[in-house]
Amino acid sequence: MPKVYPATSEVRSRRALLSREGKVALQVICKVPVADEGFVDYAVEIAREGFKVWSRMSGNERGRILANAGKMLLDAHPELARLEVLDTGKPLSESGGVGADSVQFFSGLASTVCVSGSYIPLGSKAFGYTRREPLGVCVGIGAWNYPNQIALWKSAPALACGNSVILKPSELTPLTALRIAEIYSEAGVPPGVFNVVHGDHTTGSLLAGHKGVRKVSLTGSVPTGKKIMERAATTLKTISLELGGKSPMIVFNDANIDNAVRGAMMANFYCQGEVCSNGTRLLVQESIKDDFMHRFCELTNRIRIGDPMKESTQFGALITENHMKKVAFLAISLQVPGLPSCPRPQRRCNSIRNGFFLGPVIFEKCTKDSRLLKEEIFGPVACVQTFKTEEEAIEMANGTDFGLAAAVFTNDIQRAHRVVDQLDAGTCWINEYNLSPPELPFGEK
């Protein structure tokens, strides 16, 4: 059952919304309580009780309940998508049922991979065996860009393996987690097994350091990852960190250029560029650069920016005013010298008053030591560089501290795998970008 805690202080979720008439309004859409130390203790206690029940059930029973939840989450997709738009400002067309497929996938593994161990014969007189056992209370701490997906990607495998979960969504996007908790509960997940605790970094820090918690999984920034690592070390708990990115997308001159441009659009402007794995460093072979840029700018100029609740909108608002200012600052003031190659959509954004809108920007003259190429911007800013040889492309691609993702676009299958083999990145795509089904692992190397 979702727990409701009395408020000690409040986080206000403030959003710029475009109404159906196209008018813009800044409004408070909800207030959520911030869990303090007492509430965190309470949540952990409840989750420990839930764990006793859930971990004793067979994998098959857990799988059946999770399969129910997966189906109910899919059915609730329109409602969850609208909540996600309210939470994030991203367009409805991109707020799809991401995450429900993960619950369905892990429901199928609950009675097999999640619980099975191995049998090891030790001669005629003995044998040994290994068991996969649930850890206990697992905490998920989420970022604001994909609240629905993060809640489900974190909870589905943990629940399938018999753990109980406390989810702390980002303080900027509190809405979907509560609806997800209701759906889990209606699907048959026992009380105390999936719990939502709201709050900011103080609540996250309390959870990360809590002695009753066995594991913390964070999706967030590198600085937060370091802090959680420190806090978790005080009680020697296991952690998983899904952090930031500055990923390369390499386009060779034998690639299908239309497909590569489609990939570059997905890798930079989907979800207003607020995607950790985005290919924001576009490395294009010199001989096709003009053709690539022409088609890339043409498609970028056609992006439909506007009311995120409209089905036809492709590009919504950034998460907060502060984030918009940070993205704009990095994008505009750090590019020296030269103007962006494709600033036209910016003019459309300027005509939308009061919203946190920032149109897509493409820079094609990025200098090697520019901060634009080094720091995660987490907004709709693409940086194009050129290379001459395969070796040069690999060296440029690996010139980052963030080894999250990468992609290679080429029609030469041998080259594709040869280059991927040398890329220092967790997820590598070939002639694709940001494809992340639940069957595949996702994340850092």
Ligand SMILES: NC(=O)c1ccc[n+]([C@@H]2O[C@H](COP(=O)([O-])OP(=O)(O)OC[C@H]3O[C@@H](n4cnc5c(N)ncnc54)[C@H](O)[C@@H]3O)[C@@H](O)[C@H]2O)c1
């Ligand atoms: N690799 C991935 O899968 C992935 C996916 C989405 C977003 N991200 C990354 O997330 C970042 C953007 O999200 P954000 O701004 O919400 O990140 P953030 O690090 O500011 O916050 C993430 C979460 O951590 C909590 N938090 C902050 N400080 C904390 C602390 N000291 N102790 C415990 N919890 C704390 C926040 O309340 C929030 O819930 C980007 O860097 C992006 O690349 C990564």
